Amino acid sequence: MDTDGDGISDYDELSAEQFAALARFNDFFPGCLIDGTASKQYGTDPTRVDTDGDKIPDRVELLVGWTVVRDDGSVEHVFSDPTRGDTDGDGLPDDQELMRLTDPGDPLGGAVRALEDAAARRGVEGAWCGWIDGDRVHGKTARCVLK
Ligand SMILES: [Ca+2]
Ligand SMILES: [Ca+2]
Numbered sequence: 001m002d003t004d005g006d007g008i009s010d011y012d013e014l015s016a017e018q019f020a021a022l023a024r025f026n027d028f029f030p031g032c033l034i035d036g037t038a039s040k041q042y043g044t045d046p047t048r049v050d051t052d053g054d055k056i057p058d059r060v061e062l063l064v065g066w067t068v069v070r071d072d073g074s075v076e077h078v079f080s081d082p083t084r085g086d087t088d089g090d091g092l093p094d095d096q097e098l099m100r101l102t103d104p105g106d107p108l109g110g111a112v113r114a115l116e117d118a119a120a121r122r123g124v125e126g127a128w129c130g131w132i133d134g135d136r137v138h139g140k141t142a143r144c145v146l147k
């Protein structure tokens, strides 16, 4: 069954806790075995295509992901958490990380890129300008150099 029609079965969308709760019915309905061990237990909402409401469907966050290029030139395929709108908690929502092709699991990567973009837009030098204040980026102090 796939209630929300997003290509991920309800069985896989339930969390371990939800299966534990369901398994209690096993005592009341002998012969009806509810067993979560074969479920992927994504913990997403089987009734919503986008559980965390971050504008990226669960299927994309879980199964598609996107590719990022790191500063050292290495390439990695990354996935975001379908139950959190900002996987790494850096203040840059996952849909923005996807648009910028930054790593949703690396708070420094996305934040620095956002700051650089903001700095470029404002004609300001320095990676630590505006948008996100300095103490949300690994405790570094905001540093702006106006042209
Ligand atoms: Ca589904
Ligand atoms: Ca989402």
Ligand SMILES: [Ca+2]
Residues within 6 Å of the ligand: 086, 087, 088, 089, 090, 091, 092, 093, 094, 097, 104, 110
């Ligand atoms: Ca983020």
